[in-house]
Amino acid sequence: NTLLNAYQTGSEGTHYNNLSLYNYAAYKTYLLNPLPGNDSYYFTSYEGINGTEIYPRTSQGINQQHISESSGYAGEYSFTYGANWSNLIYFGGSFNLQTYHYNEYSAFRETNKYGLDYDPQPQFDGDVDYFDEYNRLAQDGFGANVKIGAIVNLHPVKLGVAIHSPTFYSVDEVSDKGISSYFDKSERHNYEEQSQFSYGYRTPYRLLANGAYIFGNVATVSMDYEFCDYSFSKFSSNDNQYLSYFEAQNDQISEVYKAAHTIRLGMEVKPLPFIALRLGAGVIGSPINKGYTNHDATQKLVSGGIGIKNGSFFFDMAYQLMQVEQNTFVSASALYFDTPAQLNTAKHQLAFTIGWKY
Numbered sequence: 001n002t003l004l005n006a007y008q009t010g011s012e013g014t015h016y017n018n019l020s021l022y023n024y025a026a027y028k029t030y031l032l033n034p035l036p037g038n039d040s041y042y043f044t045s046y047e048g049i050n051g052t053e054i055y056p057r058t059s060q061g062i063n064q065q066h067i068s069e070s071s072g073y074a075g076e077y078s079f080t081y082g083a084n085w086s087n088l089i090y091f092g093g094s095f096n097l098q099t100y101h102y103n104e105y106s107a108f109r110e111t112n113k114y115g116l117d118y119d120p121q122p123q124f125d126g127d128v129d130y131f132d133e134y135n136r137l138a139q140d141g142f143g144a145n146v147k148i149g150a151i152v153n154l155h156p157v158k159l160g161v162a163i164h165s166p167t168f169y170s171v172d173e174v175s176d177k178g179i180s181s182y183f184d185k186s187e188r189h190n191y192e193e194q195s196q197f198s199y200g201y202r203t204p205y206r207l208l209a210n211g212a213y214i215f216g217n218v219a220t221v222s223m224d225y226e227f228c229d230y231s232f233s234k235f236s237s238n239d240n241q242y243l244s245y246f247e248a249q250n251d252q253i254s255e256v257y258k259a260a261h262t263i264r265l266g267m268e269v270k271p272l273p274f275i276a277l278r279l280g281a282g283v284i285g286s287p288i289n290k291g292y293t294n295h296d297a298t299q300k301l302v303s304g305g306i307g308i309k310n311g312s313f314f315f316d317m318a319y320q321l322m323q324v325e326q327n328t329f330v331s332a333s334a335l336y337f338d339t340p341a342q343l344n345t346a347k348h349q350l351a352f353t354i355g356w357k358y
Contacts (some may be wrong), residue, residue: 002062003110003133004044007032015040021193022133025179028191031131045128045181046116060114066328066341067109067132072102093148098167100141107134131181134192141201143169149208156214164206166232172198199246200236204228217270224264230257230287260287264301276307278318293340297326316353321346 007026011019016027016039026032032042035052043054080094111130149162178192205228212222231254235246264282271277282301288294305318327340 002044002046003064003108004031004046008042008044011042013040021177022179025133025177025191025193029131029179029181029189030183031128031179031181045183046112057116060116061112063109063111063113065109065111067107068105070102070104072100074098074100088153090151090153091148092150093146096145096147098141098143098145098169100139102137102139102141104137105134107132127184129182129184131179133179134177136176138174139171140173141169141171143167143201143203145203156216158212158214160208160210162208164208166205167203169201169203170198171201197237197239197242199239199242202232202234202236204230204232217273219267219269222266224262224266226262227259228262228287229259231259233257256289256292257287258289260285274308274310276309278303278305278307280304294326297324299324312356312358314353314355314357316351318351320349322349323347 004026007023011023011027011032014023016024016034019027023032027034027042031045033045033049035041035043035049035054037052043049046057048055048057075098077097078094079096080092082090082092084090109130109132112128116127145167146165147162149160151158151160174194174196176192176194178190180188180190182188207227208224210222210224212220214220233253235249237243237246262282262284264280266278266280269277280301280303282303284299284301286295286297288297300323301320303318303320305316307317308315322345324345326343326345328343
């Protein structure tokens with residue numbers, strides 16, 4: 001199966017000036033060609049034409065791959081307040097300003113690895129070598145939120161609760177979508193459409209609770225729980241041009257997403273006064289409703305670490321393993337590739353901290 005067949009099927013009966021984005025881009029980059037004398041039916045660059053007769057030119061091998069690259073950074077600036085009442089109740093809060101920048105490039109590439117059957121002779125001088133259906137995204141955001149929490153110290157038991165408000169973002173976004181095609185004899189064609197707009201975005205709120213039991217100076221056992229309602233997310237815009245689009249996005253968020261629950265368990269043991277050994281595990285539930293892709297994509301976490309503190313010197317090392325099974329579609333034209341690829345991800349993270357305090 002090839003993506004060119006998806007472009008062809010989705011374009012049948014439609015004049016090339018009215019084609020959807022990727023189908024029109026395929027037409028502009030000579031991957032999709034109108035029949036002679038008929039501007040609403042097409043043949044692909046994997047096919048030939050003799051008069052009005054379309055004949056297949058069988059490819060001897062096609063490679064398909066998904067390419068994804070992302071980069072960015074985020075910063076947070078906090079104004080905090082804390083209070084202590086008789087070492088029994090601790091209260092704290094913060095007002096936080098957040099900034100971020102994000103770049104993403106994703107593409108579906110189809111490579112004509114071994115060429116095409118040349119009998120009958122091809123319609124064009126050059127055969128398609130490969131093409132990319134791509135999407136570039138650049139985002140800049142600025143947001144604000146409030147976090148408040150309290151801890152009750154009932155030694156040896158500690159109980160805590162916290163509320164994280166939604167973050168209200170203002171986002172500037174530029175998106176480029178298109179197709180680049182590369183033919184034999186170094187012929188290259190490109191077509192893309194760019195959209196640029198600003199909008200608001202509200203993230204979900206979070207409710208947190210935790211409890212810990214302290215065994216003197218020897219060990220601590222703790223449990224954390226987090227509730228996050230992803231269906232609370234919302235897009236907004238003051239531009240009427242995008243109002244209907246964001247309304248549709250918000251309806252989809254309410255339909256697809258739900259509240260997710262996270263549970264983490266941890267233990268710290270001090271075999272010696274200056275050494276701490278740590279072990280943890282956690283489960284992060286999927287925020288997607290049943291019936292949609294990745295509704296069962298639960299993340300599982302396991303971690304361990306060691307901490308050393310002696311006088312002014314301290315050293316910490318931590319390891320975390322995250323495992324998740326999820327599905328993904330390799331192409332934006334998923335109407336053709338309706339079977340997702342299954343990804344089994346195991347992410348390993350190792351962190352070190354070393355320092356001196358005076």
